[in-house]
Amino acid sequence: MTIPAARPTSIAGTVLTGSAIPEHAKSDRSGHRAAGQPEVLVRAATVDDVRRAVEFATTAGLSVVVRGAGTGLAGGASAGAGSLILDVSGLDRILRIAEADEFAVVEAGVSGAALDAAAARAGLRYAPDPASVAISTIGGNIATNAGGLRCVKYGVTGDSVLGLSVVLADGRLVHTGRRTAKGVAGLDLTSLFTGSEGTLGVIVSATVRLQPIPVRTVTIAAYFDEVEQAATATAAVLAARVRPAMLELLDAASLREAQDLAGAGGDSAGAFVVAQTDGFGADAEAEIVESTFARFTSRVRVGTDPAAANELLAIRRAALPALERHGRVLIEDIAVPRSRIAEAVRRITEIATGHDSRICTFGHAGDGNLHPIIVVPEHDPAALGRAEAAADEIFATALHLGGTITGEHGVGVLKRRWLERELGPDGLRVQRAVRRALDPDGLFNPGKMF
Amino acid sequence: MTIPAARPTSIAGTVLTGSAIPEHAKSDRSGHRAAGQPEVLVRAATVDDVRRAVEFATTAGLSVVVRGAGTGLAGGASAGAGSLILDVSGLDRILRIAEADEFAVVEAGVSGAALDAAAARAGLRYAPDPASVAISTIGGNIATNAGGLRCVKYGVTGDSVLGLSVVLADGRLVHTGRRTAKGVAGLDLTSLFTGSEGTLGVIVSATVRLQPIPVRTVTIAAYFDEVEQAATATAAVLAARVRPAMLELLDAASLREAQDLAGAGGDSAGAFVVAQTDGFGADAEAEIVESTFARFTSRVRVGTDPAAANELLAIRRAALPALERHGRVLIEDIAVPRSRIAEAVRRITEIATGHDSRICTFGHAGDGNLHPIIVVPEHDPAALGRAEAAADEIFATALHLGGTITGEHGVGVLKRRWLERELGPDGLRVQRAVRRALDPDGLFNPGKMF
Numbered sequence: 001m002t003i004p005a006a007r008p009t010s011i012a013g014t015v016l017t018g019s020a021i022p023e024h025a026k027s028d029r030s031g032h033r034a035a036g037q038p039e040v041l042v043r044a045a046t047v048d049d050v051r052r053a054v055e056f057a058t059t060a061g062l063s064v065v066v067r068g069a070g071t072g073l074a075g076g077a078s079a080g081a082g083s084l085i086l087d088v089s090g091l092d093r094i095l096r097i098a099e100a101d102e103f104a105v106v107e108a109g110v111s112g113a114a115l116d117a118a119a120a121r122a123g124l125r126y127a128p129d130p131a132s133v134a135i136s137t138i139g140g141n142i143a144t145n146a147g148g149l150r151c152v153k154y155g156v157t158g159d160s161v162l163g164l165s166v167v168l169a170d171g172r173l174v175h176t177g178r179r180t181a182k183g184v185a186g187l188d189l190t191s192l193f194t195g196s197e198g199t200l201g202v203i204v205s206a207t208v209r210l211q212p213i214p215v216r217t218v219t220i221a222a223y224f225d226e227v228e229q230a231a232t233a234t235a236a237v238l239a240a241r242v243r244p245a246m247l248e249l250l251d252a253a254s255l256r257e258a259q260d261l262a263g264a265g266g267d268s269a270g271a272f273v274v275a276q277t278d279g280f281g282a283d284a285e286a287e288i289v290e291s292t293f294a295r296f297t298s299r300v301r302v303g304t305d306p307a308a309a310n311e312l313l314a315i316r317r318a319a320l321p322a323l324e325r326h327g328r329v330l331i332e333d334i335a336v337p338r339s340r341i342a343e344a345v346r347r348i349t350e351i352a353t354g355h356d357s358r359i360c361t362f363g364h365a366g367d368g369n370l371h372p373i374i375v376v377p378e379h380d381p382a383a384l385g386r387a388e389a390a391a392d393e394i395f396a397t398a399l400h401l402g403g404t405i406t407g408e409h410g411v412g413v414l415k416r417r418w419l420e421r422e423l424g425p426d427g428l429r430v431q432r433a434v435r436r437a438l439d440p441d442g443l444f445n446p447g448k449m450f
Numbered sequence: 451m452t453i454p455a456a457r458p459t460s461i462a463g464t465v466l467t468g469s470a471i472p473e474h475a476k477s478d479r480s481g482h483r484a485a486g487q488p489e490v491l492v493r494a495a496t497v498d499d500v501r502r503a504v505e506f507a508t509t510a511g512l513s514v515v516v517r518g519a520g521t522g523l524a525g526g527a528s529a530g531a532g533s534l535i536l537d538v539s540g541l542d543r544i545l546r547i548a549e550a551d552e553f554a555v556v557e558a559g560v561s562g563a564a565l566d567a568a569a570a571r572a573g574l575r576y577a578p579d580p581a582s583v584a585i586s587t588i589g590g591n592i593a594t595n596a597g598g599l600r601c602v603k604y605g606v607t608g609d610s611v612l613g614l615s616v617v618l619a620d621g622r623l624v625h626t627g628r629r630t631a632k633g634v635a636g637l638d639l640t641s642l643f644t645g646s647e648g649t650l651g652v653i654v655s656a657t658v659r660l661q662p663i664p665v666r667t668v669t670i671a672a673y674f675d676e677v678e679q680a681a682t683a684t685a686a687v688l689a690a691r692v693r694p695a696m697l698e699l700l701d702a703a704s705l706r707e708a709q710d711l712a713g714a715g716g717d718s719a720g721a722f723v724v725a726q727t728d729g730f731g732a733d734a735e736a737e738i739v740e741s742t743f744a745r746f747t748s749r750v751r752v753g754t755d756p757a758a759a760n761e762l763l764a765i766r767r768a769a770l771p772a773l774e775r776h777g778r779v780l781i782e783d784i785a786v787p788r789s790r791i792a793e794a795v796r797r798i799t800e801i802a803t804g805h806d807s808r809i810c811t812f813g814h815a816g817d818g819n820l821h822p823i824i825v826v827p828e829h830d831p832a833a834l835g836r837a838e839a840a841a842d843e844i845f846a847t848a849l850h851l852g853g854t855i856t857g858e859h860g861v862g863v864l865k866r867r868w869l870e871r872e873l874g875p876d877g878l879r880v881q882r883a884v885r886r887a888l889d890p891d892g893l894f895n896p897g898k899m900f
Contacts, residue, residue, distance in 0.1 A: 151632060174877050281731030403628075
């Protein structure tokens with residue numbers, strides 16, 4: 001394609017074309033590569049840059065692939081032939097921290113960590129904490145409705161989003177939602193854009209809820225002989241009316257890998273669980289967590305200061321990086337009703353055996369959200385095929401157990417062919433109708449999600 | 451209109467036509483009456499009844515006005531000429547209580563109280579508690595995204611909705627959402643239907659989140675000399691990182707009326723605040739609430755058993771019924787950022803004076819959600835005009851303070867002409883586009899919200 005002569009005046013921001021577009025801007029952390037080469041990369045620094053890029057793409061017949069930090073795990077930001085990559089990570093201003101009203105207004109390119117640091121100066125925090133919080137952008141978190149470790153008490157990203165500013169396919173900027181705790185004026189378009197994976201418009205800024213930093217946090221970790229015991233113990237904690245701020249599980253294989261990377265040593269076990277309680281009831285809740293775990297194992301540890309907490313959490317945090325040392329990994333993301341966790345983990349083990357694949361599973365036990373990580377050794381050319389067949393069976397298992405193919409990472413490219421199986425043909429038809437209403441010509445992220 | 455000959459076989463459920471349709475089925479608690487007479491009333495008992503009614507309405511050229519218990523406050527269920535009233539209150543089965551996974555599946559006509567009672571047998575509760583919880587239906591609560599007293603900690607109705615089954619304009623039944631704690635497969639149509647006020651489809655059943663019944667609840671009430679003190683005290687409670695389960699405020703006039711009706715006697719004061727704390731930190735949080743209130747007033751009372759709590763809450767609950775004794779009331783529902791509550795209440799008092807109207811204000815201080823109740827004496831023919839002018843100024847005040855025209859009751863008919871002022875022309879255009887995508891011919895609740 002030849003960029004029309006109008007380019008220099010009609011696009012603003014930093015503009016790169018053709019071979020000047022760096023490789024890393026064409027994909028995300030999923031490892032997925034789109035076919036062909038994107039035509040243009042625009043690094044926007046203002047909302048006006050975004051609007052002009054969208055208008056240019058329409059005129060030039062290009063599709064628009066929005067990207068933030070490129071930390072997506074489903075291929076939602078992969079860009080190929082005929083596309084304009086619109087990088088909004090330069091929209092990185094924190095516009096307001098409203099201390100008394102507990103909200104912030106931020107541009108889409110602000111990282112969760114940067115917002116959290118600014119909020120902390122007002123005694124507040126931004127609750128959502130995807131594993132990528134240090135580097136991923138709020139805009140990307142909203143586009144995927146990202147989860148994280150604290151969801152079991154504080155909800156997913158969408159639960160903290162009050163309102164959005166979005167550039168639509170016709171180049172107009174619209175504002176959704178509100179700055180108040182409650183509000184029901186009109187259809188909830190804020191939630192519609194949240195999790196839309198770049199298919200409805202370009203999120204340029206957001207009003208997000210902040211919350212007080214908890215007065216106290218206690219961390220409890222336990223090693224179990226069997227994953228069934230761990231699942232039963234986490235269910236017992238929840239049945240005891242405790243609302244942990246975090247309730248994470250690693251299976252035996254993930255634990256071994258994580259301990260190895262973290263240099264943590266520690267027990268070998270059939271499963272590892274780490275929980276946090278916080279707030280005014282943190283100690284009372286932690287006592288129940290500890291005594292509940294103690295019914296199933298003698299290996300329980302409690303940390304009340306940040307250093308001890310970090311040590312116990314380090315194992316959980318090391319799980320994915322440890323597995324990534326062994327080659328490419330397929331990071332799956334099913335969620336099942338919590339009562340089916342043990343069954344899901346057991347079934348995943350069988351699937352691994354059946355497909356001669358190495359699968360390690362960890363995840364957010366409190367939400368029933370599991371990440372089976374399928375290792376694809378680079379020296380084995382047939383491994384990817386076996387891994388994909390295993391992933392297919394994992395998705396089928398999730399649906400069979402009453403769950404979903406994606407708890408927090410999104411559909412992107414990787415789970416697209418499974419979406420209809422989860423939603424059904426009528427459900428998918430309605431989704432497409434809503435999409436067409438906002439983006440009739442399929443300008444935004446075609447081939448993603450749908 | 452003549453009902454087509456096909457009616458007896460094509461509609462199912464109880465069917466009434468013309469003058470056989472009772473008056474109370476034509477409106478809701480807003481007092482709004484639509485012009486003209488509805489043509490048909492269908493009392494559906496099954497999903498199939500709903501589908502057949504929708505298909506019949508399409509064939510007969512009627513619009514569909516869905517109703518549950520008729521407790522709406524914005525005229526969303528008022529039905530006039532050319533309409534088919536579809537009463538779904540007969541869809542009243544609790545289909546499932548999933549104890550370990552903490553969710554329920556209910557038909558749309560189940561009342562919040564009935565669900566809560568069923569959940570209680572499993573040690574769980576349904577958190578949303580609109581004032582109408584004893585009589586309003588879950589379907590209606592979802593259609594309006596209803597609020598209530600516990601929102602400040604537990605969120606609005608939508609925060610408890612995991613998935614929906616909806617009959618669309620073409621008669622098809624679609625399922626949205628999931629039964630797991632998290633899930634991001636596709637656009638969030640569950641949130642789109644929640645709060646759509648009957649304009650997108652007929653909600654026939656819902657999967658809703660349940661939560662453990664708190665281990666302990668403490669109630670704290672206080673009388674303040676001035677509403678500014680009360681607003682400052684509630685803000686100080688939240689700034690102290692307390693997350694009360696309830697934080698309610700009555701102005702002087704509401705308090706007098708409520709005390710009179712409740713026969714509670716009690717102090718006269720410039721404002722009354724009642725708070726609840728719950729969960730494992732309830733006592734620690736209650737102590738902070740009590741000591742914070744005590745910085746502003748010596749009149750603080752604490753109740754820890756249900757009887758004492760009910761006594762303190764009775765005043766709050768009596769506020770609206772007390773005012774309804776004086777004639778018709780316009781029940782307004784603005785929300786402002788919490789830091790602007792005192793300013794809003796002060797401004798409402800000025801508006802009342804300016805329009806020679808009696809306005810009593812109470813509401814959910816923790817959410818910044820205020821209900822200015824404008825009394826319209828029946829013996830004064832000009833009073834309604836003055837009341838409506840006052841309401842207009844109240845809406846303008848809410849927007850001026852960075853708030854919304856409706857925190858929890860919805861737009862319905864009553865606030866329709868204010869919607870564009872809040873959303874802007876582009877915002878409203880997008881809303882209409884989404885509506886058309888799901889209901890291209892405007893079958894559902896035309897003239898409501900938009």
